[in-house]
Amino acid sequence: DIVMTQSPDSLAVSLGARAAINCKSSQSVLYSSNNKNYLAWYQQKPGQPPKLLIYWASTRESGVPDRFSGSGSGTDFTLTISSLQPDDFATYYCQHHNGNFGQGTNLEIK
Amino acid sequence: QVQLVESGGGLVKPGGSLRLSCAASGFTFSDYYMSWIRQAPGKGLEWISYISSSSSHRNYADSVKGRFIISRDNAKNSLYLQMNSLRAEDTAVYYCAKEGMTTLTPTDYWGQGTLVTVSS
Numbered sequence: 070d071i072v073m074t075q076s077p078d079s080l081a082v083s084l085g086a087r088a089a090i091n092c093k094s095s096q097s098v099l100y101s102s103n104n105k106n107y108l109a110w111y112q113q114k115p116g117q118p119p120k121l122l123i124y125w126a127s128t129r130e131s132g133v134p135d136r137f138s139g140s141g142s143g144t145d146f147t148l149t150i151s152s153l154q155p156d157d158f159a160t161y162y163c164q165h166h167n168g169n170f171g172q173g174t175n176l177e178i179k
Numbered sequence: 180q181v182q183l184v185e186s187g188g189g190l191v192k193p194g195g196s197l198r199l200s201c202a203a204s205g206f207t208f209s210d211y212y213m214s215w216i217r218q219a220p221g222k223g224l225e226w227i228s229y230i231s232s233s234s235s236h237r238n239y240a241d242s243v244k245g246r247f248i249i250s251r252d253n254a255k256n257s258l259y260l261q262m263n264s265l266r267a268e269d270t271a272v273y274y275c276a277k278e279g280m281t282t283l284t285p286t287d288y289w290g291q292g293t294l295v296t297v298s299s
Contacts (some may be wrong), residue, residue: 070241100283109285111224118274118289119224130287162224166283167214167238170224 071096073163075171081179085152090174092146092163098126099143107166110139110148113173114159123148124166150176181205181288183275188293195265195297201258201275201290209233209253212278214286215260217271217295225271228260229278236282243269265297 072095082088098107106126111119121130123139126146136151150157158178163171187199199215214229227240228249237249248261258275272292278284 107283111286113224118291119286120289121285121287124285124287164224164226164286166285167212167229167278168226170226173223 071098071165071168073165073169073171075161075163075174077174078172079175079177081177082153083179084155086179088150088153088157088176090148090161090163090176092141092148092171094144094146094165097143098165106142106146108139108141108146109164109166110137111162111164112157112159113162119162122161181277183277183288183290185273185275185290185293188273188295190296190298191265192299193266193297196261196263197265197295199260199262199273199275199293199295203256203258203275203277206277208251208256210280212280212282212284213249213251213258214276214278215247215249215258216274216276216286216289217269218274218292219268219271222271229282230258231282232280262295265295267297269295270297271295 074093076091108126110123113119127139138149160173160175162173182204184202227243230237230249246264250259274292275290276286277288
């Protein structure tokens with residue numbers, strides 16, 4: 070099984086600032102058959118199910134603001150949120166498509 | 180729009196069984212892989228099982244393999260999770276989730292979840 074590890078576990082950032090969350094997989098999630106990285110990012114707020122933000126490591130889901138971006142390839146990935154808005158403070162998870170999740174990163178207001 | 184509604188959660192004793200159901204609507208259920216994902220109170224997300232559109236392919240996390248069985252009824256637009264030999268560590272909110280049309284696609288819709296509590 071591919072193990073996903075996120076860093077940091079929590080992050081305090083000011084409104085309007087930029088946040089970066091990292092995700093590392095225990096083996097590559099880049100599939101040579103189609104040159105795609107099978108990596109997704111989700112946002113979860115208390116009492117709600119997760120919401121898909123990014124898939125194929127860098128493709129933004131429909132309706133997701135463009136301040137959210139994903140990057141990386143192989144085993145190392147980053148979710149970047151530029152110019153943090155009040156609605157962005159939540160917990161974020163990476164996931165190998167159809168597989169294990171990272172442990173989550175709690176994004177808090179500084 | 181896509182709707183996934185879980186039911187069947189509740190309080191069960193250790194060693195007991197429970198069957199969760201998920202009613203799907205708003206998409207062609209029979210075309211899509213489906214998953215169950217759980218979240219223990221105050222903890223992170225844990226993928227536990229997925230099933231292919233035709234039920235020909237199923238996969239389970241090691242933590243539930245041999246105890247849980249995923250199934251679906253495409254005629255009823257329903258997904259199920261039979262949970263046997265339940266343990267305290269199975270206590271969690273269980274989410275029904277829609278995947279893509281093939282394996283290794285992202286989870287794009289989630290239900291609101293149903294709480295399973297395993298306690299004596």
